[in-house]
Amino acid sequence: MFLMHFYGQTPQHDLTYSDVFLVPSQSDVGSRLSVDLSPQDGTGATIPLVSANMNAVTGPRLAATMARMGGLGILPQDLSTDAVAADITWVKQQPTFAASAFVFGPDATVEEVRRAIPPLPGLGVVVVADSGELIGAVSAEQVGRAVSDARVSDLVHSEATVLSVEEARDARAAFDILSTENGFGVVLDEGRVVGSLTAKQVMRSTVYRPFVDAHGRLAVGAAIGINGDVQGRARALIDAGVDVLVVDTAHGHQLHTMRAVERVRDIAPEGMPIVAGNVVTAAGVSDLVAAGASIIKVGVGPGAMCTTRMMTAVGRPQFSAVLETSAQARALGAAVWADGGVRYPRDVALALAAGGASVMIGSWFAGTVEAPGQYRTDPQGRLYKTSYGMASSKAVSQRFAQVDPLERARKMLFSEGISESRIYVDIERPSVEDLIDQITAGVRSSCTYAGAENLAQFTENALVGIQSAAGYDEGRALPQSW
Secondary structure, three states: OOOOEEOOOOOOOOOOHHHEEEOOOOOOOOOHHHOEOOOOOOOOOOOOEEEOOOOOOOOHHHHHHHHHHOOEEEEOOOOOHHHHHHHHHHHHHOOOOOEOOOEEOOOOEHHHHHHHOOOOOOOEEEEEOOOOOEEEEEEHHHHHHOOOOOEHHHHOOOOOEEEEHHHHHOHHHHHHHHHHOOOEEEEEEOOEEEEEEEHHHHHHOOOOOOOEOOOOOEOOEEEEOOOOOHHHHHHHHHHHOOOEEEEEOOOOOOHHHHHHHHHHHHHOOOOOOEEEEEEOOHHHHHHHHHHOOOEEEEOOOOOOOOOHHHHHOOOOOHHHHHHHHHHHHHHOOOEEEEEOOOOOHHHHHHHHHOOOOEEEEOHHHHOOOOOOOOOEEOOOOOEEEEEOOOOOHHHHHHHOOOOOHHHHHHHHOOOOOOOOEEEEOOOOOOOHHHHHHHHHHHHHHHHHHOOOOEHHHHHHHOEEEEOOHHHHHHOOOOOOOO
16 A cells, blocks of 8 residues: 655655645545545544543543544543543443533532533533432523522523433434424433433534444543553453553653553453554554554654653654654554644644544643533633643642652652643634534545545545745635735
8 A cells, every 4th residue: 555645856854744735636536524534543433533641631521522423532541540440431331322411410500510611502511400300401601691609400491302312313303303492402211311412413423423342332542651560450441341552651662661562462352452652763663563552652742732852852743753653554554643743634634644544632622621620711701721741740740649759759850741731712612522523524625635535545645745834824814804
């Protein structure tokens, strides 16, 4: 299989996503919706997007949403084994045909609800009694208009739109119900709340295919480190039902990482994808594949929260890193996840064109409704969540909270990365579902420009040019006239 080729002269230096662009080719692909975005990485995902194993990015709610849309969420390694196992169990209990509802008790205050969801159209919460009986549903906009100390149950003034499981599974029936009501419905199974739905989410179910396991449950991944009882943690997560294990460390091309991969592979079920990283060279890929990894995580320093390159000078421009490593991975029967450096849908398309099977996204998802953490308000009244790098002092402090204080202090001395960054809510796209819509729409369109009906063809057909900074700037839309 041939990989992408350059339009004109082959570059003599490494490239970032901003340095390159896609040249349109002759195409007979008639519709963007006919493009198959399934990644060829052996996971079973149906879109090539993975949420990063960062504490501020992937919790159980975001992981469940990723799988429902066809992607994969990777739970972080910094939580206790029991906590991660519980998160895996929670994801497996979520419906594939409806969203995981934001459920509050009758005495929850408006202020508590506002910390969970922004007051924007299309969002809502479900209110249940202590007995579990449905009290009603309240739109996020209604919550936004109420006084902070009001009880959320006092905002329930009309009967909630209720769908049975059978109705929720029938896209036409569900859409007809929700498009004629208030657009937000509660899914009940014998009186028990199992999820919520909007008309837009029903529409999405006709476009996306959930990523499910052999038992029809939502798929989920989890990260483990390279220190401590690697096999014990891996075995516990496998027993909990994890579908993908990620052996994760900042410097993946070291003997300690390879030994950890070998230990995980020794106990993993046959066929379970084992991801390892991070590396940026073909040699790193070869060594990790030889140790037993089937997917290699690629990227050192491109992430928004990462200061590795400024602190250590270590790393590599991400487009070239993905290009080299994916070629080596394919030769060895493995795959690459491009981890970091994507800020726009174009960057995701370029990572896939370079040969990445999937693209891992971190900070871009951190401000969404589904991400962990609560919304805060800045002095200008704008809502945000906080994100931080996984090598930062905040992350290191959490990771080693149980070790000897002196040893923890020693480890924090060498921390890197941003300990707190504000990720503001996107008013137009507050949900990770909205961002996935935006990203996949761009990638589908990129495929049609390349004459590709699937991602394998896209990588084969992609024609990539090199541009100046002025060329990149010329492609930016202007928010106002000049």
